[in-house]
Amino acid sequence: MRYDEFEQLLSRLGIGVVPKGEKRIRGHDVDTYRGLAKRTGAIDFDCGDGESFCRYIHVREGACCQDCVDTCGHWQREGRTLDEDSARKMASFCDARDGFCREGAGCILPRELRSPVCLYHICSDAKMTEEDKELLRKIKCGTDLFR
DSSP states (O other): OOHHHHHHHHHHTTOEEEOGGGOEETTEEHHHHHHHHHHGGGOOOSOBSSSSSBTTTTTTTTGGGGGHHHHTTTGGGTTTEEEHHHHHHHHTTOBTTTBTEETTTEEOSOGGGSOHHHHHOOSOOTTOOHHHHHHHHHHHHGGGGGO
């Protein structure tokens, strides 16, 4: 999707685009959040079926991904804003019908551009280390975890 089309989608969803320096994601600045998000790529979420996507995506009508297009990858739940840098990077991955989810592949957004909801939603923590669980708590609870 072109950026101007993505901006229109965001507008329809009631999501405003703000400068990167003004955006906070659960209390984290954008770059700190992206660093945490990128580290989740090493976590074994125990939810793949031999691939790198949710095993429930086909049996539960898209599982947590079913609302992707209606919430802009669940970013709508994060203060109804998205920073311009992220929006520009996300636009090319977005499809007007499916959002960022693709059949047979799951979410195609790079982890550092995924919303907290997409990163901490898990089917099982059976294969996670305590460090993995702590990382997900930092994403889910944001800076409130440290208060």
